[in-house]
């Protein structure tokens with residue numbers, strides 16, 4: 001679109017016979033038309049949203065085609081906000097409005113008094129301005145302290161008195177976020193946290209185009225697509241959403257976590273900051289990315305983790321970033337030019353995991369750190385089975401059973417680690433199954449360490465807290481009750 005050719009007045013716009021000639025159409029009609037166009041040409045919809053191609057996105061498309069206000073119901077970290085922000089792609093690149101209008105009035109149908117007076121006075125000379133589509137999206141996180149003034153607006157008695165106007169005159173309104181989203185998209189995140197009074201206000205605007213502010217009726221026939229997000233349990237809980245508002249939300253669309261580890265890995269790879277400007281080359285082997293993703297999958301199934309809040313996709317994203325940092329830190333300390341992340345780096349990334357788990361009581365007792373370590377260990381076990389389930393690792397286990405012990409300190413260089421791993425006969429011949437080669441020290445060392453960790457995860461060898469591996473020993477008998485202790489008092 002040629003930005004220089006934009007009409008600067010209402011008259012110029014009227015005379016423009018091209019595609020940009022004046023039409024009065026609602027934002028929902030505009031989005032519908034642009035979406036249909038994209039569907040016909042096969043243009044990509046919702047760039048960067050993965051795993052929803054056959055579930056969520058077709059439902060969002062239907063909602064837009066139906067001109068529905070809609071809500072995305074899902075747990076945290078399910079790309080709800082990303083989808084809503086992606087809706088601007090269905091708006092025109094630029095939209096004309098009456099210059100200076102805070103609520104971006106349509107030149108052919110202004111709703112605020114100032115604009116109506118301006119058009120009546122200046123006619124074709126009324127100046128226009130053009131709004132880029134990014135500025136037509138307004139977003140608000142609902143919290144219990146959000147007020148009518150924040151969302152809809154407030155009346156200013158001083159301004160009213162100065163202008164000699166009646167308080168109910170719209171000229172005295174300080175517009176809130178919703179009127180400022182006029183002719184655009186207004187998104188409210190976590191709708192159930194919005195006070196009932198404001199939900200009623202929203203409903204009135206949607207239904208009748210008017211609303212009461214401090215008891216004064218205000219007429220505001222806004223043209224807005226309203227979209228919301230909510231946690232499904234909060235949304236369906238009785239009394240959280242006023243019924244008339246719920247009735248006016250045309251579509252309820254459920255989001256979900258990635259269905260497969262591969263899908264999750266693709267999302268994480270897209271979002272995580274791993275390509276860092278650095279003179280060092282940092283490689284994160286795929287099997288480690290798989291472990292990180294598997295941690296999120298296992299956490300989502302774990303009964304010690306609160307399922308109502310879910311486990312965000314931000315967990316594996318932050319975790320991969322922390323894994324890279326841990327490898328980067330070691331490489332810098334060791335002054336290595338090329339390094340590969342190791343399983344020890346995943347444990348070092350635990351702070352990126354613990355804060356993202358809402359624990360149930362049982363989990364709280366155990367502690368987030370312990371849960372994170374258990375999840376990593378289980379994830380390693382799964383990934384190890386997938387890649388090396390068929391490998392014959394008996395010689396490696398035997399090496400430990402013959403009394404071999406091996407310590408792999410976190411800070412060891414790749415060369416140091418690899419020479420330690422070489423002592424175990426038959427170990428390094430398996431690194432190829434993990435995409436590594438004996439000739440590439442950083443990758444081979446990382447893969448060798450992962451195999452030992454996998455054997456430990458499957459309880460075929462043992463490991464100390466200090467990353468020392470040794471043979472699995474028969475468990476000592478359970479310690480008996482200490483004899484000196486007074487007997488427990490019975491309850492009855």
Ligand SMILES: [Zn+2]
Pocket residue numbers: 098101102103104105110111112113114115116
């Ligand atoms: Zn106006």
